[in-house]
Amino acid sequence: MRLSTRGHYGLKAMFDLAQHYGSEPIPLKTVAERQNISDNYLEQLIAILRKAGLVKSVRGAQGGYILARDPGSITVGDIIRAMEGPIAPVECVSEVEPTECDQAGSCITRTVWARVRDRLAEVMDSISLADMLRDAENLSEHKAQEYKQNAPEGGS
Amino acid sequence: MRLSTRGHYGLKAMFDLAQHYGSEPIPLKTVAERQNISDNYLEQLIAILRKAGLVKSVRGAQGGYILARDPGSITVGDIIRAMEGPIAPVECVSEVEPTECDQAGSCITRTVWARVRDRLAEVMDSISLADMLRDAENLSEHKAQEYKQNAPEGGS
DNA sequence: AACAATTCCGAGTTAAACAGTTTGATTTAA
């Protein structure tokens, strides 16, 4: 039940773009450096996101990438489906074009995987990039708070 | 987000054994035939289940495999963890021994994957083999019912 | 005792996927 780096890096890149949504296009190299990903490789990955309509590109000098829509309307599910294909723990319960096996009607393991698939889709579709931005803000506030509590006098 | 055949076949085999729980040991070949799995391959897989303590083996003629515990106390999660390792959409949120990356503290994608992992574990741990047996019974009743309704006069 | 049914074990094989790298063409602001 592992994601490949495609989905992993894809989400990282999209989150990076979300953090800079509204300003000039971000060059791929910048994203790659910030997120610690090989820029050669990320180039391939972002092409997938572009073809899926999740990011827009601006070519030429001062070019780069921007989110195609606002962060509130892009979910983790959107990104993962683009990068890894339809959600499906096993082929026979794929979100699109499941190729049924012979005993599909009576297969109980199949119904188990359908439930797993639904939960997976549910959680991924419920988290948008905007949610992640909000979480990031809370997290950093929390950290600052912790810091204050742990070192209120300002140690050397 | 695909399962390998290990987890897929593993659950099938375990469900097959559950359906015959309480009687003599079932030879591997029988399970393989019923579940339509290469018996050479299943041999490897069931070794994993045995080492994980989920099935017991009886060697020699008339030997075979039986569930190590009753079907109510074995969950899909138990089986998948045995077959595929700890549940973890990405390595850094593995259920056991996550190897953290440098920015673990501030990584938001990480918290996303932790949520996905928890949902995944939740649904898998909530389904036991006994639940599946019950579902199978309902399903077959339902089918018989449907059959009655669709062909009450007994077509040719 | 011999035999056949079975588990057990380790090694070998094939094909695909993953995770990139490399090369070079094209676009465009400065």
Place this chain on the structure above:
DNA sequence: TTAAATCAAACTGTTTAACTCGGAATTGTT
């Protein structure tokens, strides 16, 4: 004109999946 960038496609090395195979060890049956 140049440098910064995207775009595209081919190439490569490594790992993993999904088996296959051969044979040894165990044990009920005859």
